[in-house]
Amino acid sequence: MEDFIEIASKNYLLIFLLVFTVILGFEIISKVPTVLHTPLMSGSNAISGIVVIGAILLIRQSPSSAWLELTAGMLALALAMVNVVGGFAVTQRMLEMFKKKKSKP
């Protein structure tokens, strides 16, 4: 328990950030119309690929001779990039369909 209190007091800025981001997330999403639920979900899905940063840092911090770690890191990085690129591209495709119709009468 004391361990946690110590961590909490050391990282209170992080905890502030956490709480405010939760509020921000709720605020941004709560008014989205049904039409956009799917693109929104796949867009936010792409954003969860932000975990890619972790994979990059992992590889950069691995000793250059640690093949196993590097391979695992590269796999993680590739998977995260599939999530990021696939997610944004799929979202773009869906949103283009919404746009297309506006030009039509």
Add this chain to the structure above:
Amino acid sequence: MSPAVWFDLAYLVGSVCIVWGLKRMSSPETAGPGNTLAAIGMGLAILAAVFYPLGEDDNGNLIWIFGGLLLGSGVGYVLAKKVAMTAMPQMVSLLNGMGGATAMILGLVEYLRIGSNSGSFASNLTVVFALLVGSVSFGGSLLAYLKLEGKVDDKKITLPFHSAFNLVLLALVLFGTWALSFSTNWGTGLLFLFTAISLFYGLSFVAPIGGADMPVVISLLNSFTGISAATAGFVYGNLMMIVGGILVGASGTILTLMMCKAMNRSLMNVIVGGFGNAVPGVAADSNQQVKSVGLTDAAIQLAYSKTVLVVPGYGLAVAQAQKVCKELDELLEANGVDVRYGIHPVAGRMPGHMNVLLAEADVPYPKLLDLEEANDFLNQCDAVVVIGANDVVNPAAERDPSSSIYGMPVLKVWQAKNTIVMKRSMGKGYAGIENPLFFEKNTYMLFGDAKQTLQGLVSEVKGLG
């Protein structure tokens, strides 16, 4: 001034791009640019992560990084370009699983790195938690993908006492999380066992959920992946990972709750799989007869209506009938019929599924009415066409307190003058309950595959003109 400042600034700008992009995605007009903005933010984040000055910890390994970046981007791009719009729910689950898998691998490697020089309980906990949530999300998303792809049967993989079994598994992984954080000297074998159980928990957690509950579970898994990314952010002390991950976690949670509300059920009820063991409501009177209608009569009825509401469901997606549906819509509009679409929030297999399908077929989105608008429209509506939807138009939700869907807001199609229901057979919907709508006196059944039936209607309406 240390050069790290510039990279921190890049992270900050990237985070703002992501937040602002997500914000802009909440309106159809700005959604496209919003998505682009979020993608730019992500690009900035990746650049910053690749070139951030790490000092002595930096071992370069740029080949590995660019290899992974290229490989992943290539695969992701091809997948995204190739996937059919009807396969979008499984695509989103699959992509979501990838993010979870990343967090899982990061957790594993980072845990092994801690080695015997065990860190504090709390710092170990962040690593193990990222591993846990990542694995659950990966396992769950994978099964959701297989279910939606039709490779795994929806309902037949539940064990007896499945929810009790899941609770035991949950207790087991939580205990494992505590034990692995308490000490890092358990050996790799136990670490992998823990990962395997976490993955299995993900599978087992999604197993009893299926059909119409899929939208809920997909957005829930989405929020899990976000949380795992944010936890990994704590591991690396990276603010942008925390912001991005939490945003997704929060938005996924909100979307999940919105779906639950649309079904008038609690999240717990969905997870435990309430529909499966539900009482089938009042048994339909076997004397009741349904009236079926031929293509010609149905076509005449539609063509001479003033207003028509189309209620699409999962059947439309299965039959890939969205384009024919639009064709019928155009023909009717040419005859002076006002055609609208009534979209139930949980129609289909993911949030907003029907909207995407109809958008693909170029149906203008102002024609799509949400639940409330559609119910207003129904008061003065001449004819309703239900295409492959069942539970979302079931009057039992209003009339029969013993029904398992009682209280769920539905589209009150029986208020229209006539209702035509397109269905493959008299089978029940996902909830496995009778639909009294089919026995209403102004309901007409049109049996057959949705696409063929719609094509039939199109040629009949053409024949009328």
